[in-house]
Amino acid sequence: MTPSDYDRALLTKWYFDCVDDDGHVAIAYWARLAWGKLAIAYSSVMINRGGATRTRESLFAGPAPQLDGDRLTWRAPAIGIEVSMTRRAPAYETALIGGVTWRCEFPSADAAIAIDGEPEIRGNGYAELLQLDVAPWELPIDELLWGHSESLTWIEWRGPHPLTLTLVDGVPAVRERPRVESSRVIRDAPLAESLKIPGLLLPKRVAGAHEEKRIGYSDDGWVVYESVRFG
Numbered sequence: 001m002t003p004s005d006y007d008r009a010l011l012t013k014w015y016f017d018c019v020d021d022d023g024h025v026a027i028a029y030w031a032r033l034a035w036g037k038l039a040i041a042y043s044s045v046m047i048n049r050g051g052a053t054r055t056r057e058s059l060f061a062g063p064a065p066q067l068d069g070d071r072l073t074w075r076a077p078a079i080g081i082e083v084s085m086t087r088r089a090p091a092y093e094t095a096l097i098g099g100v101t102w103r104c105e106f107p108s109a110d111a112a113i114a115i116d117g118e119p120e121i122r123g124n125g126y127a128e129l130l131q132l133d134v135a136p137w138e139l140p141i142d143e144l145l146w147g148h149s150e151s152l153t154w155i156e157w158r159g160p161h162p163l164t165l166t167l168v169d170g171v172p173a174v175r176e177r178p179r180v181e182s183s184r185v186i187r188d189a190p191l192a193e194s195l196k197i198p199g200l201l202l203p204k205r206v207a208g209a210h211e212e213k214r215i216g217y218s219d220d221g222w223v224v225y226e227s228v229r230f231g
Helices: 003-008 191-195
Strands: 011-019 025-035 038-049 052-058 066-068 071-076 081-087 092-097 100-115 121-132 143-148 152-158 163-168 181-190 210-218 221-229
Touching: 011 081, 011 100, 011 221, 025 071, 025 100, 025 221, 038 100, 038 181, 071 100, 092 163, 100 152, 121 221, 181 191
Parallel strands: none
Antiparallel strands: 011 025, 011 121, 025 038, 038 052, 066 071, 071 081, 081 100, 092 100, 100 121, 143 152, 143 221, 152 163, 181 210, 210 221
16 A cells, blocks of 8 residues: 555545453544545544543644555554554455445454553554545445454444445454443544534534444454444
8 A cells, every 4th residue: 555545545544453451442543535625634542441531633644554564553643652563364355335445454463552651552453444435424324333353343334325244354254243241432422523523514424423432342352343323
């Protein structure tokens, strides 16, 4: 993935997370939105430890994540974060719908996320890359369900264009989602609040969207999952 590949997409978004043995979790994003002559880069990280979530965001996202074979590194000084991952399962790429490409780059990884002023989180990691050639608010989705455990990743779209995709160790498969126990909320808020952008500046569907992120435990280890309901 080169900078020119990012320039060709309307939206490029990296997602990362890392969960340690005790269920402490760090979730981070790097995104670039190009709309007409406007280009915005965004980075954020949230850390959930002991039930409390702290967040950092910046519109100075810095360099994009770097891939080198089975290794990924990303450093964003603006939010004081450094990510490193080594792949344990194969990557998988698919077009979810015309103009939307999803690449599960690290379905499972040995990972570490270091955040200034915080103890490092080291454990099972996950990373994915989403690229859109259509405006995100024009996607035919009423609700998005997504999640992963140590070996399982799933995506479900509900609405005009229903879709279900499940991967086991990076390979498409038919399998039930893990049964989650003792889950706790990482974030439960309007999407506009999560993006730190006033709702009046966002398209109606995005301004009215609500996201809930959670973490829980299953037979397949810790499970990070979310739902996004669009307005």
